[in-house]
Amino acid sequence: MEEVPHDCPGADSAQAGRGASCHGCPNQRLCASGAGATPDPAIEEIKEKMKTVKHKILVLSGKGGVGKSTFSAHLAHGLAEDENTQIALLDIDICGPSIPKIMGLEGEQVHQSGSGWSPVYLEDNLGVMSVGFLLSSPDDAVIWRGPKKNGMIKQFLRDVDWGDVDYLIVDTPPGTSDEHLSVVQYLAAAHIDGAVIITTPQEVSLQDVRKEINFCHKVKLPIIGVVENMSGFICPKCKKESQIFPPTTGGAELMCQDLEVPLLGRVPLDPLIGIQEFCNLHQSKEENLISS
Amino acid sequence: MKERTHPCTQREESWAVSGLSSATSDPGNLAGVRHIILVLSGKGGVGKSTVSTELALALRHAGKKVGILDVDLCGPSIPRMLGAQGRAVHQCDRGWAPVFLDREQSLSLMSVGFLLEKPDEAVVWRGPKKNALIKQFVSDVAWGELDYLVVDTPPGTSDEHMTTIEALRPHQPLGALVVTTPQAVSVGDVRRELTFCRKTGLRVMGVVENMSGFTCPHCAECTSVFSRGGGEELAQLAGVPFLGSVPLDPELMRSLEEGHDFIQEFPGSPAFAALTSIAQKILDATPACLP
Numbered sequence: 062m063e064e065v066p067h068d069c070p071g072a073d074s075a076q077a078g079r080g081a082s083c084h085g086c087p088n089q090r091l092c093a094s095g096a097g098a099t100p101d102p103a104i105e106e107i108k109e110k111m112k113t114v115k116h117k118i119l120v121l122s123g124k125g126g127v128g129k130s131t132f133s134a135h136l137a138h139g140l141a142e143d144e145n146t147q148i149a150l151l152d153i154d155i156c157g158p159s160i161p162k163i164m165g166l167e168g169e170q171v172h173q174s175g176s177g178w179s180p181v182y183l184e185d186n187l188g189v190m191s192v193g194f195l196l197s198s199p200d201d202a203v204i205w206r207g208p209k210k211n212g213m214i215k216q217f218l219r220d221v222d223w224g225d226v227d228y229l230i231v232d233t234p235p236g237t238s239d240e241h242l243s244v245v246q247y248l249a250a251a252h253i254d255g256a257v258i259i260t261t262p263q264e265v266s267l268q269d270v271r272k273e274i275n276f277c278h279k280v281k282l283p284i285i286g287v288v289e290n291m292s293g294f295i296c297p298k299c300k301k302e303s304q305i306f307p308p309t310t311g312g313a314e315l316m317c318q319d320l321e322v323p324l325l326g327r328v329p330l331d332p333l334i335g336i337q338e339f340c341n342l343h344q345s346k347e348e349n350l351i352s353s
Numbered sequence: 354m355k356e357r358t359h360p361c362t363q364r365e366e367s368w369a370v371s372g373l374s375s376a377t378s379d380p381g382n383l384a385g386v387r388h389i390i391l392v393l394s395g396k397g398g399v400g401k402s403t404v405s406t407e408l409a410l411a412l413r414h415a416g417k418k419v420g421i422l423d424v425d426l427c428g429p430s431i432p433r434m435l436g437a438q439g440r441a442v443h444q445c446d447r448g449w450a451p452v453f454l455d456r457e458q459s460l461s462l463m464s465v466g467f468l469l470e471k472p473d474e475a476v477v478w479r480g481p482k483k484n485a486l487i488k489q490f491v492s493d494v495a496w497g498e499l500d501y502l503v504v505d506t507p508p509g510t511s512d513e514h515m516t517t518i519e520a521l522r523p524h525q526p527l528g529a530l531v532v533t534t535p536q537a538v539s540v541g542d543v544r545r546e547l548t549f550c551r552k553t554g555l556r557v558m559g560v561v562e563n564m565s566g567f568t569c570p571h572c573a574e575c576t577s578v579f580s581r582g583g584g585e586e587l588a589q590l591a592g593v594p595f596l597g598s599v600p601l602d603p604e605l606m607r608s609l610e611e612g613h614d615f616i617q618e619f620p621g622s623p624a625f626a627a628l629t630s631i632a633q634k635i636l637d638a639t640p641a642c643l644p
Contacts, residue, residue: 123428123475125508126398130538156509157395157542199541202395202548204510207480235397235508236427237475238483264610265402269428272475279477299572305601309610330578 104250107218111251114149114226118285119244121277122259123269125235128290128328129259130159133232136257137164140228141187149180149226151217152191153244154234155203155210161193169194177222190221207239214243235269237276245280255283257325260316261291262308267316274320286323289313291330305330382448383491383524385498386420388639390558391517393550394532395542397508400563400599401532402430403609404631405505407624408530410616411632413460417500420451422490423464424517425507426476426483432466436612442467447495463494480512487513491520501639508542510549518553528558530596530635533587535565536580540587547591558596558638560588561631565598568623596634599627 078093111117120133130152137150152160161167161181169181171194180188192203192213205213223229234240245253256277260270270287277284289312294305308314317324383389392405402425409419423431432438432452440452442463451461465476465486478486496502504521507513521527529550533543543560550557562584568575578601588595602624608615619625 124398125428126396126534156511157397157545159538159542162538162541200544200548202510202545202552204515204549204552206512206515210511237477238427239479239512242477242479261398263606265430265433268433268472269430271473272427275473276475276477279475294567294576294578296569296572296574297576298574299569301569301571303567303570303603305567305578305603305606307603307606307610309607 101247103215103219104247107215107247108250110219110223111229111248114223114229114251116227117229117231117248117251117253119231119233119253119256119282120259121233121241121256121273122235122266123237123271123273123276124260124266127235127259127261127266129235130154130163130232132257132259132288132290132328133230134160134163137187137189137228137230140230141184144186146186146227147225148187149223149229150187150189150232151221151229152189152193152232153214153217153240154232155192155205155213155240157234158191158193158196160189160191160232164189167193167199171195174222177220178216180221180223188223188226190217210239211243214240215247218244218247237272241276242280245282253282255285257285258287258322259290260287260313261306262289262304262312263306264310266306267310267313270313271316271320274322284322286325287313287317288325289327292327294330302329382493382495383502383521386496386502386524387500389502389504389521389524389527390635391504391506391521391527391529391555392532393506393514393529393546394508394539395510395544395546395549396533396539399508399532399534399539399543401508402434402505403605404530404532404561404563404599404628405503406431406434406609407605407615407628408632408635409460409501409503410614411629412501412503412635413455414616415632415636417636418459418498420461420496420499420502421463422494422502422504423462423466424487424490424513425505426465426478426486426513427507429464429466431462431464431505433612434609435460435462437462438466438472438612440467445495448493449489449495451494451496461496461499463490483512484516487516488520491517501635510546514549515553518555528556528639530558530561531593532561532563533584534563534579535577535583537583539579540583543587544590547587547593557591557593558635559594560584560591561596562598564601567601570603594634596631597627599624599631 078089120129122129137148141148152158172179180190182188260266291306293302392401394401409421412419423429435454443450451463454460533539564579566575567578585595600623604619604622605615605624
């Protein structure tokens with residue numbers, strides 16, 4: 062049973078485990094013992110591990126299917142064009158790990174060594190980690206509740222031997238839940254440079270993305286900016302543009318103006334997509350922001 | 354950000370609803386529901402909410418009483434799709450009254466979207482708190498007599514899905530509609546969702562392929578924007594019925610954005626035929642209730 066009392070005083074409160082509403086909560090003893098007030102030792106361990114990682118960027122969206130994994134993969138590729146830049150791509154979408162497929166690494170295995178788990182290397186300077194590499198079949202479903210997913214994310218951050226990395230890009234699942242709270246929590250001591258938030262132009266996406274921006278503010282995660290994906294479709298035959306996902310409420314541009322976050326750019330919906338130019342544009346904007 | 358090992362939710366997220374207390378659990382609130390259909394996908398953004406909404410509208414236009422339960426707590430899309438943003442949820446003697454979307458009360462909806470004080474408020478909850486609300490949604494909403502309850506889910510195979518199925522399991526019959534888009538990256542996730550259905554004993558009524566091609570309004574060329582064929586192949590692989598392909602349709606997009614009844618207003622639109630055909634297959638597959 063995982064019911065949380067309606068009036069839970071909070072695990073960190075003086076009343077934790079002792080309040081009237083704590084009675085019957087399965088975590089009452091834990092809270093009353095003061096265990097809730099103890100910091101997770103993994104956070105310090107991760108902080109140590111992340112000392113060799115210069116920049117950490119989360120790729121977020123409140124909305125599913127907007128292109129977080131696609132963007133993460135292309136950003137990783139774009140940054141890795143410079144052979145002297147070491148890139149790490151971490152996929153923390155535990156239920157729907159898309160990165161192995163997008164990167165053409167399906168079927169690859171993760172190896173363990175004395176210094177931890179080795180990422181799967183696409184190039185010498187581009188390493189990838191995903192739960193997808195830990196599944197033995199493409200039909201295997203990861204049917205885990207929050208705590209187990211959190212444990213996996215902790216392991217990814219603490220136990221993967223990334224080595225010296227210039228950019229760690231973290232691809233996330235949609236939403237504002239366990240995975241997002243965990244990655245922010247575990248990286249809290251290690252400093253996250255910021256989040257890139259992906260959206261598509263229509264309101265049904267923007268309404269979720271506003272929540273994600275809200276989440277970033279709540280957890281004090283800096284926002285590097287917003288990318289509007291699937292922004293217009295170019296017909297391969299007549300080359301004319303159509304709006305498949307119409308920006309009925311002003312698209313990302315208006316949302317970014319309203320919420321005072323930068324709009325990093327727009328990526329069109331093109332079956333033959335090549336966003337190399339965009340990657341370079343983004344890289345320079347990002348470097349400006351990070352170095353400032 | 355405080356460092357905690359406690360599995361409960363973060364403290365700063367208080368219940369964002371003012372004045373709505375936990376209603377008395379009434380096991381009978383689903384007794385009048387004849388068929389429950391879960392709309393699932395391993396993948397985000399494939400059109401679960403779209404398919405849930407349009408299926409509900411089509412079933413209603415076929416004369417059925419339909420309820421929609423939106424258990425996507427982080428990204429509740431359905432209120433906007435039906436033009437119901439900002440509606441209030443009231444309590445009645447049997448629990449929470451669902452929001453009725455028409456005078457005849459033939460289409461009703463419950464979503465966490467109605468419970469947020471501000472529409473942009475993020476629901477930043479860990480699993481246990483999400484589970485608690487879903488259990489309440491299942492047991493405390495006074496649906497009354499319904500032919501169909503369509504349950505829209507978030508992407509994935511996690512807390513929301515497990516809790517919803519556990520809570521709904523005593524209420525038969527229960528079936529799943531699985532939504533995908535044609536491309537491999539979607540099919541890859543949806544295969545896992547089908548495994549989830551098998552492992553949880555959930556009957557799969559069929560696979561729907563959404564975003565199947567776009568016809569350019571300028572030159573009428575049809576482009577497979579998100580690749581092609583994945584949905585049908587997936588259904589074959591899994592040994593479940595393929596219910597149909599829904600093309601990308603800007604009129605459908607607009608209807609959803611503006612909260613209109615697409616089924617009523619755009620009978621000539623490309624997606625209309627596909628959606629109504631899928632609804633008809635659902636009607637054919639679910640036996641009529643005996644009087």
